[in-house]
Amino acid sequence: MLASQPSLFNATRLNMQRLIMLRTVVMVCLSLVIFILRQASVPLPVLPLSLAIMALGLLNIIAWWRLKYTEQTHQAITQRELLVQLLGDIAALSVLFYFSGGYSNPFIWMYLLPITVAAVALRAAYAWVIATLSIACYTLLMFYHIPLSHLHLHAHTDGQSAVQLDIHLVGMWIGFVVSSIIVAIFIARIGQNLRDYDNAIAAVREKALESERMLALGTLATSAAHELGTPLATMAVVSKELSQEYANQPALLKQIEILQKQVSRCKEILSSITRSAGQTRADAGQGLPLSEFIQEAIQRWRDTRPATELIVNMASTGLDPMILIDRTLTQAILNLLDNAADESPERIIFSADWNEKILKIQIRDFGGGLSVETKRQLGTPFFTSKNEEGMGLGVYLTQTTLARYDGELSLNNHAEGGVLTMVKLPLAKLKVTP
DSSP, X not given: OOOSSOGGGOHXXXXXXXXXXXXXXXXXXXXXHHHHHHHTTOOOOHHHHHHHHHHHHHHXXXXXXXXXXHHHHTOOOOHHHHHHHHHHHHHHHHHHHHTTTGGGOTTGGGGHHHHHHHHHHSOHHHHHHHHHHHHHHXXXXXXXXXXXXXXXXXXXXXXXXXEEEEHHHHHHHHHHHHHHHHIIIIIHHHHHHHHHHHHHHHHHHHHHHHHHHHHHHHHHHHHHHHHHHHHHHHHHHHHHHHHHHTXXXXXXXXXXXXXXXXXXXXXXXXXXXXXXXXXXXHHTTTOEEHHHHHHHHHHHHHHHOTTSEEEEEEOOOSOOOEEOOOHHHHHHHHHHHHHHHHHOSSEEEEEEEEOSSEEEEEEEOOSOOOOHHHHHHTTSTTOOSSTTOSOSOHHHHHHHHHHTTTOEEEEEEOXXXXXXXXXXXXXXXXXXXX
């Protein structure tokens, strides 16, 4: 459920988007400050300052174009591209500060923005490049810059008295306000973006571990199938001889027939284990109506658990889509029926309803229900609540099978007692395409 870097979880792509927003805020703030100072008759070299702000705008246009282009071509935004963007920011800011007082400019703190973004979003080597270059530019501005005199603004308070405000100090206040807002909004979002990316990576690793676990189980199952083949063949031969020997004893013969069915089912299960899921689906590629698929699964289960009454409620909507037969899906349904029968050996209820898009299956037992601890660990490999009688794989394997078809499984205590098992299975991946 992650290619090399899918767009949804591409941290660098999202960081590029954040940088565009951050740069836009910086451009707006600088433009407002220049406008206000010009209105206050403060002498400023407007042309070079405007060109520096336009350069920031050009960087934004290039970054936006790259985002659109890579989205259309399904490419990833690289950290090197983000590095180049930040280098452009440092160059534009250096030009702006050179013409507006150099290191005495109250907005010199803006050098911290590319450093912060690089520290959060780039690898350590790139972050050090940005930090070193920013420090170098700041240091050079101490010696090379066009001075900006610290003029005073006169603010009238009551129409008569006036308060002198130092431009440098006012600029420092504005800088603090703006930097606080930027850090609170944008840098926090970059950090959240990285946390989301880490969570996505963790989910992929969990899927990989689950795949390894399933591979190990498949290897063990194949080995067991090979070893069990001989004793099952012996049991089949012996049961056949017993049926011939006791042909005149109907009661005993009936029990022998049940034994033969169980042996046949075991052999069928072992045979399916030795084939891959793809081969199994290919063997039945012609498909089967959904209602027949469910009825076949029910009948297979009834043959193995004749002592348990199974009440079946099937929908009669008139829709009966053709679906590919996957024996692992049949086994998943049988696992859920077995679990219900283990808790409620006298009677269980099976209900199935579907439309063009989704199949819903409900299985209700009349057992003791699920404890809080059991519900919390349900679906964990090798966890069982059957007093060591079960292997603890039924629910886990069922969840894994349903997940292949984007299905959902939920088990909850029923209001009137027992457990209600709910399966929701989209039919899009199961339908036979004409």
